[in-house]
Amino acid sequence: MSFHSQLPDQEFLDSSRFLIAAKRLANDLAYGTMPSSFLGTGIDYVQSRPYQPGDPVRSIDWRVTARTGKPYVKEFESTKSLPCYLLVDTSASMTVSSLPRSKYGHAVLVATGLALASLDHVSPVGLLTVGSRDLRVRPSLSRDQVLTWAYELRKYRYDEKTSLSTKIKQLAPMLVSTSLVIVLSDLHDVDCVGAIRLLAQKHDVCVLQFHDTAELGVTKAGFLRAREAETGSTYFSKGKHVSQRQIDIEQSFKRSGIDFFVINTERPYEHDLIHFFSSRNILGRRMK
Template sequence: MTDPDEIEEIMARVHRLELRAKRLVKETFAGDYHSSFKGQGLDFDEFREYQHGDEIRFIDWNVTARLGTPFIRKFREERELSAIIAVDLSASMNYGSVRLSKREMAAEIAALIAFSARDNGDKVGLLLFADEPLLYLPPAKGTKHILRCIREILATPSPAGAVNFPAATKVMMKAIRQKSLLFLLSDFIGADFTKSLATLSQRHDLVALRLFDPIEQDLPAVGKVTLIDPETGYERVVNTSNSNVRMGFSKLSRRYREGIEKTFKRYDIDHAALASNEDPFKVLHGLFQRRAKRKQS
């Protein structure tokens, strides 16, 4: 059970994230979100008299026959969506060597997405998972619901064991029946996620956000260190002063990243990589702008 001091710190963090996210959303991010993620269909709005250039397929022949002049049906975009934020809370997400841990960064990203969705009239849902699904909050509206989502990302304990993407995918496919926006936040370490991505991308509008710590890509030269796998407990002493060791580590890391990128591209999944020492707003801003341009072309 989280003690009172930890609860107080978590709530203070949630409040800081709320203030920051609201400011960024108000200044820029809400527009990015709106232009990037369209509604799932069209709602009938009204009839109006046909004008030159209107599409013939929208002519309502019953109204036209009754009034003796062509009338068309006008539609408006069905704006409301459900945005589901799925967050990997396996032990490796607790690592952080710089500004934030990957879990803390996930909470910051979730706050930006959730408040953007709220300002566009969309519902927000949350799924937390690790070696098994941990928590599912169905899509709902309101600031209170969003703050609970952020709090759960920060406070839910991380169990031991590797992340289980298939189990999380099973829950999402069963619980989320309607096509939704699905933001998947993970470091994508230590698990085969290929089939899960393929399954989720077929039903939902999937956006994959890979979170990483800079040290996970390039080891600093700091002498002998003990590296511990947080999900298996495996330990190994590594001499980081050895340039061959650092070079080998960088090569393995690069190959792993290239494999992830290849998977995202194979299933046409919008994606971005976010380092824990950078401002996620800038990365998401770029991702949403690229997505909006592609949707318009």
């Protein structure tokens, strides 16, 4: 039996307020990760060479010219932004929440902000959902396309199973060039860490893990009985096992050089998230 729903206004903001919040986050992410207050041109300095007749005067390298006594000009080359793929977890565990706004609500808002910020960096952005539904959007620079899938993501189901590791394995051979892949998930897929590490061998990968305060609380428990949201099956575990898996995830990503950030939905995280992207220049990375 399937249960379809939509993120309610009191949880997720109404349409107009959602767009305002997403744009504000996008502006903070875009300009917070810029080296200056001006957008880059995508042109990088390569070298200086001797002046040749016909070279424009504005390209003269005055420092080298003054040092050598002979006219030199600067050479530049164009660099392209990495295409960005957002992998948004739409599985049932993302919608379970002890707070007014679920992990899923936060993930959709962050994904929309990241997409709009990527467009400000002139980076084409696409989407792939990693639950049971199959929503795929090829990377483009279309702002309307981003807003279309953002509003589509407001609809969700309570019975979606996670498919993060499977979707990553399907996506990998489709990436014909180096890409930036941003995963937004609670990482409940037990096989996802290995799949993410394998993907990171050829592409830039960033993982944003969403935590609910109730999940953090069970790490201090003794034995616990729980029900898996995606399958409905009941299982028994120890709180320390939950805590140890989180430690293993963090260490595994660190060894693989994967950018990793945990979002606790109970606490304000926007400032730390902006600093995380800025310090690593994640959205500003270019093709090599």
